[in-house]
Amino acid sequence: MNKVVTGPDEAIFDIKDGATLMLGGFGLCGIPENCIAALVKKGVKELTCISNNAGVDDFGIGLLLQQKQVRKMISSYVGENAEFERQLLSGELLVELIPQGTLATRCMAAGYGMPAIYTPAGVGTEVAIGKEVRSFSGKEYLMEYAFDADFAIVKAWKGDTLGNLIFHATARNFNPLMAMAGKITIAEVEELVPAGSLDPDLIHTPGIYVHRIFEGKNYEKRIEQLTISHA
Amino acid sequence: MNKVVTGPDEAIFDIKDGATLMLGGFGLCGIPENCIAALVKKGVKELTCISNNAGVDDFGIGLLLQQKQVRKMISSYVGENAEFERQLLSGELLVELIPQGTLATRCMAAGYGMPAIYTPAGVGTEVAIGKEVRSFSGKEYLMEYAFDADFAIVKAWKGDTLGNLIFHATARNFNPLMAMAGKITIAEVEELVPAGSLDPDLIHTPGIYVHRIFEGKNYEKRIEQLTISHA
Amino acid sequence: MPLTKEQIAQRIASELKHGFYVNLGIGIPTLVANYIPPGVDVILQSENGLLGMGPFPTADKVDPDLINAGKQTITTVKGSVFFDSAVSFGMIRAGKVDLTVLGAMEVSDQGDIANWKIPGKMVKGMGGAMDLVASARNIIVAMMHTNPKGESKLLSQCELPLTGVRCVKKVVTDLAVLDITPDGFLLRERAPGVTVEEIQSKTAGKLVIPAEVPEIVL
């Protein structure tokens, strides 16, 4: 068994217009840079993107927005992006804002085969509109459905040829959750190693969830808020 | 911050008659041997034990059964235990059998603050009796509640003074789930190390879930089904 | 000649496809691992928390922390990975396991299965069986065609308490290979030398018999 593909173009070859994609990352941290570039090159349009954020104007998912490839964003926070704002106000782009923990848990639910979960986030707010509210032990919860994504595209630190993944620091974020949740999961990694190289106790994402894997190139890892301590 | 206690007796000092305990382990693999011994010594009674199995006659939870300390077992499989069978048939012991994945997921739900989950396990069987059945996308699921345990007692391979835990091989099983789920979580570990010794990327259970930790002694690690290949 | 248990396992092994993730239950299903065809890479899942289960260890390699769902000491293979029980059943529930093979006491012609409880006998529990049958995309049952009393285990309705409903896709017995279809058990293959009439007589559930029923080739 070998899940290795030649690179991002092969990895995304069957992503078509109108697809629903999960994209890992928090801000610009831990985003699948190589696959995003390949999606821009391929020019697929009308995408629905489930991702915590929408990148900045000239990096991350912002690159897809620039090319008007995104029809809908499902995110928890979408600031720092002027083109995003323009498309939103003009009606070219749809946005569904959902609480960050709900976003994470709806990914997890998909990965665990749970059709829906209950969370108190958003009870009594406009997020609750149209949703089932249910009381457990005197506390109210919203029922939220598992996501249904055609593809999950994630970025890991290390991966092996069977698709086992390890993440680094806070670049982990949504990546392992989305890896579990995609019908087809594509992983790009900084270092691809032979199966058997990773300690089986210390793998974050079991390879069963990963369908295609490749070693990415030229990671820029742009920093959104460089904050320095002068100590 | 330091969560280290002197040993199992101090760790379980406030477990009282009638308490509900989660006990990690699968069969005799990854069970909290030191704490079980301390519970036997302390002699607390009328316990409700949530644990995948009930040990064997003379080891694991079987030791608590021998002393008639257990009022109710919540498990998925309870074979290999003659005293267990005797108490069950005589009515001294109550048993609630639930599917293994449901057991795991009800622990997880507690750890994730989710009051209930949906699983298809048991639909159309006697497990479904009295439970809410709900259809999602044409498939039926049972609603199962999160567990509510006073204490979770788990066994890890390594742990640090802040309660961060790492498990080894299939001795992981239910341990990290129960660690998240207990109101008070007690961890016994084979090796206790100073905070900062474990790689923050490779910790299975964040210390926030663990209230007391100690380095256990004299692990017997009895094997239930020794199976050898003559190669 | 009816198949031996080993031959049942061997026949099931021919259903394995390259790249499959497979969960093998206790009993005959465990034997399937011995007959994986050459060139077919499969990864075995053990629901207590392992992908990449290897054979039983030699005496010097026994690790009490490393067991399968039957509590037997085992080994790992290259690329194996450990995880907790919620992840394990999560991947089962999410349909990531391609094939589940398990034993049964009874199977109905609608695909219901009973394999965990006999009224009047000490009940040990369902373990992970209910999760597996409720979730797996493809379930093959490996069992004898009849019970020790000679009664059919392929019924129109299960008489024992159910483990799961309408979930079994295929049954491989010592006498036959049968698919579960909306019309009942579809007789696909018969054991070498076993007649369709014998299979018919030992199948209490609805049996659909095609014009041609080839012998099982091992």
Added chain:
Amino acid sequence: MPLTKEQIAQRIASELKHGFYVNLGIGIPTLVANYIPPGVDVILQSENGLLGMGPFPTADKVDPDLINAGKQTITTVKGSVFFDSAVSFGMIRAGKVDLTVLGAMEVSDQGDIANWKIPGKMVKGMGGAMDLVASARNIIVAMMHTNPKGESKLLSQCELPLTGVRCVKKVVTDLAVLDITPDGFLLRERAPGVTVEEIQSKTAGKLVIPAEVPEIVL
């Protein structure tokens, strides 16, 4: 003298107890980390997936893979641990975080909070705020008592879209420390030199004034 933002943070820091796990929001709450009392060990959670957040890095220690929930580069401390976002919000939802400090645009005398959306302005999203306020056991709001127009931010009803209902336990502003009680805002302390009358005049929600309202001690 009204408190400075730093002094608001300092007053909130005195609420920290040894062993607390704390989540600090963006803005004034972030400053709380600078005033943790000596001898009080707390562990900071960052909801993007870290327990044990340290200070900002020196230039040579910057790691783009290591940021906080405000996307700022940060460091770790001894005993820190990384996890995914579902675990992170799971520990929040399960009430494992002892204290959450966050900013607000409005707070009601019932403990409702609005801090994510202003109708007519570009809405960036709620991030993790709704999860935090719906789940945290203990929530302190850090904010100015009035908005730039001089209007009270402590209301009987929030006018802006809500982030959460009946969740805030305490409010620390530049003018006062107030507990949320069934009777409304209970005035606990006042900024040095600030009169109860001034606080009353700048509090639109129901204010309960005890006989004695000591000055804040920093």
